[in-house]
Amino acid sequence: DIQMTQSPSSVSASVGDRVTIACRASQDISGWLAWYQQKPGKAPKLLIFAASGLQSGVPSRFSGSGSGTEFTLTISSLQPEDFATYYCQQADSFPYTFGQGTKLEIK
Amino acid sequence: EVQLVESGGGLVQPGGSLRLSCAASGFTFSGHWMHWVRQGPGKELVWVSRINTDGISTSYADSVKGRFTISRDNAKNTLYLQMTSLRAEDTAVYYCVGGGSYYPPYWGQGTRVTVSS
Numbered sequence A: 001d002i003q004m005t006q007s008p009s010s011v012s013a014s015v016g017d018r019v020t021i022a023c024r025a026s027q028d029i030s031g032w033l034a035w036y037q038q039k040p041g042k043a044p045k046l047l048i049f050a051a052s053g054l055q056s057g058v059p060s061r062f063s064g065s066g067s068g069t070e071f072t073l074t075i076s077s078l079q080p081e082d083f084a085t086y087y088c089q090q091a092d093s094f095p096y097t098f099g100q101g102t103k104l105e106i107k
Numbered sequence B: 001e002v003q004l005v006e007s008g009g010g011l012v013q014p015g016g017s018l019r020l021s022c023a024a025s026g027f028t029f030s031g032h033w034m035h036w037v038r039q040g041p042g043k044e045l046v047w048v049s050r051i052n053t054d055g056i057s058t059s060y061a062d063s064v065k066g067r068f069t070i071s072r073d074n075a076k077n078t079l080y081l082q083m084t085s086l087r088a089e090d091t092a093v094y095y096c097v098g099g100g101s102y103y104p105p106y107w108g109q110g111t112r113v114t115v116s117s
Helices: none
Strands: A004-007 A010-013 A019-025 A033-038 A045-049 A062-067 A070-075 A085-090 A102-106 B003-007 B010-012 B018-025 B034-039 B045-051 B058-060 B068-073 B078-083 B092-098 B111-115
Touching (some): A010 A019, A019 A033, A019 A085, A019 A102, A070 A085, B018 B034, B018 B111, B034 B078, B045 B068
Parallel strands (some): B010 B111
Antiparallel strands (some): A033 A045, B034 B092
């Protein structure tokens, strides 16, 4: 199975900050990567597909990049509603696998 | 409006069985792969299973292979997950997910499964 490793596991930041979350795959997954946002008690929400595609309705301050084994999610200017947990997920092969999550907290 | 509504969760003893259902509406259910994803208490997301549009092709996480069966009824716009030989580690919220083969954007609200004696 492909292992997905996110870093950091948690990060504290302030409104207006730029934040980057990294995701590493244990093998080459080309661009088959998604990013999800999850708030407590809620279902995850798809933010980014195919490594850099912005899902409809998602603010443009969210962006994704990378290919192969190294990927990043960037939030250009944090808003209060962005404090949540973020997951990467590979869609290259079954079983699909998620990263362990990165919790974004208010500083 | 897209809706995925799960049902069938509950408390079950180790070794028991449950069948989860997911009623879909607001999109062309029969045209999309569907998935089950679970999340244990305070834990990360874990992909469980996927089924293709006609129900012929399925895939499973190693942890559930041989115990869980995913199926669908396109006439009823409903997805199922039959779970047998349940273990404590299967305790989780189970999400029905769909609307895109590789990057499904639609998630249900989840149904809670607790395996305990």
